Amino acid sequence: MSKLLVKDKEVVVPGEILAEGMDYLPSYGTYRDSEKIICQRLGVANIDGNVLKIVPLTGKYVPRRDDVIIGKIIDVSFSGWRVDTNSAYPAMLNVKDATSSFIAKGADLTRFFNLGDYITTRIINVTSQKLLDLTMKEPGLRKIEGGRIIKVDPNKVPRIIGKQGSMVNMIKDSTGCNITVGQNGLIWLNGKPKNEIMAYELIKKIENEAHISGLTDKIKNYIENGKK
Amino acid sequence: MTFKRPDNRKFDELRKIEAKAGVIKRADGSAYFKIGDTIAYAAVYGPRDLYPKFLQDPGQGTLRCSYNMMPFSGSGERVRPGGSRRSKEISMVTKNALLPVLDLREFPNAVVDVFIEFPQTDAGSRCAGICAASIALADAGIVMKDLVSAVAVGYVKGNVIVDLSKEEEDIEDAADIPMAIIPYNEKISLLQMDGILPKAELKKAIEMGKHACKKINEIQKKALKDKYKI
Numbered sequence: 106m107s108k109l110l111v112k113d114k115e116v117v118v119p120g121e122i123l124a125e126g127m128d129y130l131p132s133y134g135t136y137r138d139s140e141k142i143i144c145q146r147l148g149v150a151n152i153d154g155n156v157l158k159i160v161p162l163t164g165k166y167v168p169r170r171d172d173v174i175i176g177k178i179i180d181v182s183f184s185g186w187r188v189d190t191n192s193a194y195p196a197m198l199n200v201k202d203a204t205s206s207f208i209a210k211g212a213d214l215t216r217f218f219n220l221g222d223y224i225t226t227r228i229i230n231v232t233s234q235k236l237l238d239l240t241m242k243e244p245g246l247r248k249i250e251g252g253r254i255i256k257v258d259p260n261k262v263p264r265i266i267g268k269q270g271s272m273v274n275m276i277k278d279s280t281g282c283n284i285t286v287g288q289n290g291l292i293w294l295n296g297k298p299k300n301e302i303m304a305y306e307l308i309k310k311i312e313n314e315a316h317i318s319g320l321t322d323k324i325k326n327y328i329e330n331g332k333k
Numbered sequence: 334m335t336f337k338r339p340d341n342r343k344f345d346e347l348r349k350i351e352a353k354a355g356v357i358k359r360a361d362g363s364a365y366f367k368i369g370d371t372i373a374y375a376a377v378y379g380p381r382d383l384y385p386k387f388l389q390d391p392g393q394g395t396l397r398c399s400y401n402m403m404p405f406s407g408s409g410e411r412v413r414p415g416g417s418r419r420s421k422e423i424s425m426v427t428k429n430a431l432l433p434v435l436d437l438r439e440f441p442n443a444v445v446d447v448f449i450e451f452p453q454t455d456a457g458s459r460c461a462g463i464c465a466a467s468i469a470l471a472d473a474g475i476v477m478k479d480l481v482s483a484v485a486v487g488y489v490k491g492n493v494i495v496d497l498s499k500e501e502e503d504i505e506d507a508a509d510i511p512m513a514i515i516p517y518n519e520k521i522s523l524l525q526m527d528g529i530l531p532k533a534e535l536k537k538a539i540e541m542g543k544h545a546c547k548k549i550n551e552i553q554k555k556a557l558k559d560k561y562k563i
Contacts, residue, residue, distance in 0.1 A: 116557075116558050116561045118471055118480065118553075118554045118557045118558065119434075119471050119477045119478065119479055119480055120477075120478065120479030120480050120516060120517050120550070120554075121554065122517075134476075136478070138517075138518075143478070143479075143517065145436065145476050145477060145478055146474060146476055146477075147471045147472065147474060147557060148474075161474055162474070162561065163361075163362065163472060163473060163474035164361075164473065164474020164475070165361060165379070165380055165381075165473075165474070167439065193379065193380040193381050193382060193440055193443035194382075194442075194443070195382075233441070234391060234441050234442065235440075235441060235442070235443075260474070316561055
């Protein structure tokens with residue numbers, strides 16, 4: 106007989122037995138040991154039919170293909186730039202992937218992106234050894250100018266964006282700021298300084314309460330009451 | 334004459350334990366673990382870049398542990414600040430005790446750093462350090478099969494006892510056996526022995542230690558869950 110030992114949305118820790126029996130299937134963050142399914146990450150249990158997975162609560166950003174991230178230029182070489190991705194691994198942005206305009210051979214690459222500049226970019230490839238390739242040849246990907254960069258826990262990014270961007274759009278509408286959220290936990294806020302601070306406080310509030318359900322309504326109330 | 338423990342504990346009774354996760358804000362994961370008068374703080378940084386480059390392992394991530402007693406932490410005699418032969422050895426056994434549960438294949442060439450500091454010590458510090466470190470590693474979101482739990486067992490005046498204090502450790506002919514287990518499958522990941530005791534008593538001591546470790550494991554799990562209590 107299969108038996109489920111945890112509730113949906115319950116906080117679970119490594120080593121905790123989630124289910125017994127072969128009717129349940131282990132997914133992300135869990136493993137099977139003979140008849141038992143055991144948790145191997147700190148997170149929230151998610152039960153979808155007979156599939157058990159863990160939605161992690163903590164941890165550093167792990168680069169994945171097709172993620173749009175905000176990166177910082179940390180080195181300039183002959184053929185491109187090295188970019189810090191807020192993870193354990195730096196990425197390479199090649200000249201040919203950086204811009205559609207012509208760059209002459211031997212040109213001074215710092216004219217385009219200099220050390221310390223921030224860019225919005227997309228990861229196009231991740232190898233087994235975590236070598237990362239980036240591209241900027243897509244609409245919306247560009248060098249960041251003005252505004253401010255803030256850091257949040259990358260595991261809370263889906264919460265900050267919300268379903269189809271509902272949460273981030275709400276913050277945009279209420280503060281009038283331009284907001285770009287990178288999957289690696291870096292967020293770019295651009296607007297009037299006073300509004301940027303407002304947006305910053307809202308995002309921090311979401312980050313701190315990310316594991317509470319019904320958060321969108323709560324933040325909506327908070328914004329409406331704050332304006333009065 | 335029957336042996337009585339100096340603090341009137343039962344033979345299989347642990348000292349009072351407090352545990353807390355997420356005590357150091359800037360670290361990726363951290364923990365506080367207090368057992369009796371021994372206090373351990375553990376902070377985990379990473380996975381992050383590993384330099385010098387020759388230390389990098391392309392197959393899987395590296396674990397580095399550092400065990401350090403603060404100069405004022407002991408019983409009053411001067412402890413020199415910084416590393417010593419003793420702390421280097423304990424750093425190594427801590428690493429070996431934690432490695433069997435960790436899965437670092439996701440982080441080739443990177444490193445996970447664990448720093449364990451003791452502001453106050455009263456025997457059983459390496460065990461407290463391992464307990465704190467495994468809470469901190471889980472708090473940092475590292476993939477791990479289980480939390481490692483550790484305790485010291487001993488043989489004092491013909492009796493097997495659990496979780497020795499400094500006073501008991503210093504009794505003549507006392508044997509001190511620090512051990513760490515992986516609670517889920519009861520495998521041993523640390524076993525050291527200082528002193529002499531009969532084989533049968535050692536087996537008994539290990540069984541008692543396993544039992545005590547499971548109690549500690551419950552406290553470790555609770556510490557992590559309490560961090561996310563609504």
